[in-house]
Amino acid sequence: INYTSIPNCIFTSPQIGTIGLTLDKAREEGIEAKIGRFPFSASGKAQALGEIDGFVQLVVEEEDGRILGGQIIGPHAADLVHEISLAIRWELTVDEIGSTVHAHPTLSEAVMEAAKKAQGKPIHLT
Numbered sequence: 791i792n793y794t795s796i797p798n799c800i801f802t803s804p805q806i807g808t809i810g811l812t813l814d815k816a817r818e819e820g821i822e823a824k825i826g827r828f829p830f831s832a833s834g835k836a837q838a839l840g841e842i843d844g845f846v847q848l849v850v851e852e853e854d855g856r857i858l859g860g861q862i863i864g865p866h867a868a869d870l871v872h873e874i875s876l877a878i879r880w881e882l883t884v885d886e887i888g889s890t891v892h893a894h895p896t897l898s899e900a901v902m903e904a905a906k907k908a909q910g911k912p913i914h915l916t
Contacts, residue, residue, distance in 0.1 A: 795878040799868035807871030810859025822852040826908025830864040834895035841865035846900040855883035884908045
């Protein structure tokens with residue numbers, strides 16, 4: 791079992807979903823890592839729901855763009871964290887998540903947007 795790909799969820803308001811490595815933990819392990827963060831305030835679906843507090847954050851290996859972890863605070867975080875679980879389990883990169891079509895407007899777009907942000911190519915952020 792790859793324990794780093796098992797999500798942790800806290801059912802508070804807002805919800806929290808975490809998985810894999812944090813940026814600090816990755817760096818402690820000697821991995822050069824960065825983050826891509828997308829705020830729910832920039833999500834059309836979150837705005838429509840009136841739940842704009844929080845963000846999706848991906849921890850990404852600098853060298854190859856592989857997703858190492860993620861933290862989500864906000865609406866339906868416990869539902870959204872599973873895409874990051876798949877990314878960790880199958881060693882996906884921000885290029886692969888960022889190029890995956892996500893329905894619009896949905897909260898799941900925030901994961902794709904965080905991947906695009908890590909690439910320096912966000913869609914809904916300047």
